[in-house]
Amino acid sequence: MHLKIPSIFVFIFIFFAGMLVSKNSSAQFPKIQLSSIANLFKSKPGDTLNKTAMPIAVGYTDFDDAIRDLQLLGKLPSESSLTIRPYILPKTISFDSLLQAIDPELLNEGHLFHNKHFDVQLLPFNYLQKYNSNRPYGWNDGPLSFSNGYQYLVSGGAYFRWRNIHLTLRPEYYHTASDNYETSGSWGQVNPSLNKLTLGQSNLRIDLGPISIGGGNNNIWLGPGVYSSLIMSNNAPGFGHAEISTNRPIKTPIGNFELMLMGANLTVNKNQGFENNIFNLLHTRLVNTQIRYLNILNITYNPVYFKNLYLGLNRVFQTFVPSNTNNFKQDYLLVINSLFRNQYRDDDRPIDQLLSVYSRYLFPKSHSEIYFEYGLNDGSSNMRELLTDLSHSSASIFGFKKLQYLTEANFLSLNIEATRKSQTPSYLLRNAGNWYEHGFLLAGYTNQNQIIGDGSGFGNNVQTALISYGNVTKRIGIKYQHVEQNPRRLVGTVGNLWLGDVYWNDYAYGIQAKYNFNKIMFSLESQWVKSNNYLWQTGNQKGNLFIFLNTIYTW
Secondary structure (H helix, E strand, O other): OOOOOOOHHHHHHHHHHHHHHHOOOOOOOOOOOOOOHHHHHOOOOOOHHHHOOOEEOOOOHHHHHHHHHHHHOOOOOOOOOOOEEOEEOOOOOOHHHHHHHHOOOOOOOOEEEEOOOEEEEEEEEEEEEEEEOOOOOOOOOOOOOOOEEEEEEEEEEEEEEEOOEEEEEEOEEEEOOOEOOOOOOOOOOOOOOOEEEEOEOOEEEEEEOOEEEEEEOOOOEEOOOOOOOOOEOOOOOOOOEEEEEEOOOEEEOOEEEEEEEEEEEEOOOOOOOOHHHOOOHHHHHHOOOOOEEEEEEEEEEEEOOOOOEEEEEEEEEEEEOOOOOOOHHHHHOHHHOOOOHHHOOOOOOOEEEEEEEEEEEEEHHHOEEEEEEEEEOOOOOOHHHHHHOOOOOEEEEEEEEEEEEOOOOOEEEEEEEEEEOOOOHHHHOOOOOOOOOOOOOOOOOEEOOEEOOOOOOOOOEEEEEEEEEEOOOOEEEEEEEEEEEOOOOEEOOHHHOEEOOOOEEEEEEEEEEEEEEOOEEEEEEEEEEEEEOHHHOOOOOEEEEEEEEEEEEOO
16 A cells, blocks of 8 residues: 655654754743642732633644543542533633643743733644545544545634633634545545635633623534534534623532523535535535524533532524524524424424433542433424434434543543444334434535534444543553444435445544643544445445644643
8 A cells, every 4th residue: 555644744843843942941930839739720819820711722632631631630620511612711720720730841931911901822833634545534623624635724823811801813724635535426525625714713702700702713512522522513614603601600509500502604615515415516516505594502500419410401403594584582592492393483494403411420539430412303393202202313422531540640541432323223214314414404514514513424323442541741542443334324215215234334443642742742643444345335445544643832
């Protein structure tokens, strides 16, 4: 097999190494001692750095994973459920102390200006690279496409705070791949390459106590999953949205609440195929390119007598943007309607609905967690219809994570997660179709043609296992992933329902490594993907080298 590895993978290491060698020493902030958690996050009189409430963008895998691990290790407060992200740093935790909790050697020199009411902070520089040698593979990479070949994303920017107003400017420039690969009439398409500069992870937020109002173009993650989310992940490019949300849990006598109410616009790119419909350009041309409106409500509850339990609800509506608004509630606040459609609409307006409930439970003493999400993509007309077949149009995620110290500084990490989007046997009586496409909205649950929920693909089941050893920033592990490509694949028309008898399975084996060198954080994932019956063709075996390298430079 001939592999053509881009020279940029070598160049990135040389570039940063040279920058570090030539960097002159400069004034540094005092080093925070990690003798105890209390000392690490303790606010000091006049300490303005602990009042930034900076958001940590979704998709910076080093930071996302680190924050979750620090919470399980008891080094970050457990008040946040981490099921509504971006994660907003509590006012008791500065970005400086977060970096030092991740690695005691990290010193933040990105402060351009700060005082009691005003802060300016350089954000980490991020360089994300993705490579497939023979076929598309990999997801949760923002605007990068499901394509064969080499692609990259570059981002950086600054965070500004003036009193209770928070502005993050973090544009992204990306290049997507367009190499040829084997396709068929059932799956695959070579899309033209994209080169684009976007607002990326930029957003504006105004805090009014624990409630924030704002909006932006940044990615959002909803749900407890690590590798997948049924409702919202960073698989697709960020999209313009406005939201009302909590910036910290709201404390009440019965427990803590987190919430988010969002309205957004979703768009189509007619030059790209759809991830949720076998990347078919012909289908793309047939899709109504009218802008779609997305309305989402998320509520997470932490009961007062169960401090480590988080219960959540996601409700999602998608429809075309109304040309004339006669009823604001019916057109833009669909999520606050009753559960059943026949109680709030009796017309034929195209509306798609997604609903999910989830839970996350922490075991602080054993540094572990268990989580679950269950979703439905087809709104029921009444309670009888809902209870008759709860498995109809359903999908689910189940996961477990455990950290076990083996030495004073290093621990063993085990993470297992299973996602099911294939139909249950009830489809023989009532076909639910594609979990991310329903009704007249043929573009489905996508933005710029990429799925904004679980990006593994149409009706796929995915099982992932990762075991690693090390600390928060320096570790190495073995990752295994099994993808069942639409195992309940329907062939022929609905009137002649027939389940395909050829099963396409992907088996991915590889390593995942993290390493921190001075101010540079590397996160590498390299897997060999073996496909049996590729394209649902008997005996068609395909091999593919998948490389995902994320490099972060902290100032």
